[in-house]
Amino acid sequence: MGPIKRWWRAKRPEILVGPLYAAVNVFLWSFKTQAEGFPEDDSKMIFCGWHGRSFVFGGYCRDRSYTVLISQSRDGDIQNTMFTRLGYKTIRGSTSRGGVRALIEAIRELKRGGTMAMTPDGPRGPSGIVQGGVMMMAQRSGAGLVPVGITAKPRRIVNSWDRYVIPYPFAKCLIICGEPIYVAEDASDDEVERCRLLLESECHRLQDVAEKRFGVTTPPPPPPKPKK
Secondary structure (H helix, E strand, O other): OOHHHHHHHHHHHHHHHHHHHHHHHHHHHHOEEEEEOOOOOOOOEEEEOOHHHHHHHHHHOOOOOOEEEEOOOHHHHHHHHHHHHOOOEEEEOOOOOOHHHHHHHHHHHHHOOOOEEEOOOOOOOOOOOOOHHHHHHHHHHOOEEEEEEEEEEEEEEOOOOOOOEEEEEEEEEEEEEOOOEOOOOOOOHHHHHHHHHHHHHHHHHHHHHHHHHHOOOOOOOOOOOOOO
């Protein structure tokens, strides 16, 4: 790697995040967001909303010192700087890189009474399916899993695996939180699976409730591309 590429790689998050942050702020401050069911005490909670709805939740819960997981990729460098500016704590790691260390750090943060915001279907999907990492996090820390349903109107839906929702400026947004779900530390595999399916079902149910309230529907995600 040449010196120019090394310089660009090091400076890219700092250079790009400024205008990106300004643009995102225009959107976030214009939203009219209604939130329901947030626990009075959000310490030691893991808020779980689908990946495709993270933009709305991320804007609403800024400056609360919630913790989010950010991948160690190059794009993750930009996301890390962005979320830090939005008032989040970050832990770097994903299922493909640094996952074990990130999981350990997340469990420690929760045991200290911290709050996390997660996309339980992970960074790559499949969409709407709760992955095992968040379940282990809850079981080892004793934290509650809070299912979250999110919608917005008017909006644009990206033709991506997660049908990512981008509200238009001045859009109305709705966030509905359900009752926390707890996974006992000594839970059997069957009990963990029951909790996982319950979380998955509640996230879908609450999103359906939110969508019906706003009179909108979301098309299913595109079928996965065949592996080569």
